[in-house]
Amino acid sequence: TQLLEQSPQFLSIQEGENLTVYCNSSSVFSSLQWYRQEPGEGPVLLVTVVTGGEVKKLKRLTFQFGDARKDSSLHITAAQPGDTGLYLCAEVQAGTALIFGKGTTLSVSS
């Protein structure tokens, strides 16, 4: 069974700082998704990465997929309080089951 390791587990920063969170696997990802989950809500899909070396940008968020497709990172530039939440990476398994990591809890204070 694929294990997804996310780091750091918790991150508390000030508004305007930059940050990077990581998602690593013991084996090759077929494809990877990043989600953000706010308290009391379900996860919301941010991006899907499929190709090794792929970089995708979503406003202040930059997602990278490692060349070997065993790791991924999410970089946030100039974090804002609205970025606060649980960031989850998920491997897309055969069929459509998602295998999630434990997530990184991000807190951005003003």
Place this chain on the structure above:
Amino acid sequence: DAGVTQSPTHLIKTRGQQVTLRCSPKSGHDTVSWYQQALGQGPQFIFQYYEEEERQRGNFPDRFSGHQFPNYSSELNVNALLLGDSALYLCASRDLAGVWNEQFFGPGTRLTVL
């Protein structure tokens, strides 16, 4: 256009009882998946329904069962509740013919087992 809806929002049960959770998928979606999210953990896949049949199942005991109706809505049933079943139960829907595995999650049902 309503997204994925789940009911109830919160539920308190005691050990040994049975519970039924409900999910209405996003309009146009035909596939429903259920996930369990314990406190401080990522969601864990329970099972997926398509065309009223269970198509895929995660590592959960038979106490967890489900159903999908002709209108694509779904129920999750858990029998003989244990304390460890306390969690947020998430429903996700997708259009099997749509954008590759873009799933939409509901807000979840918070189940507390005492």
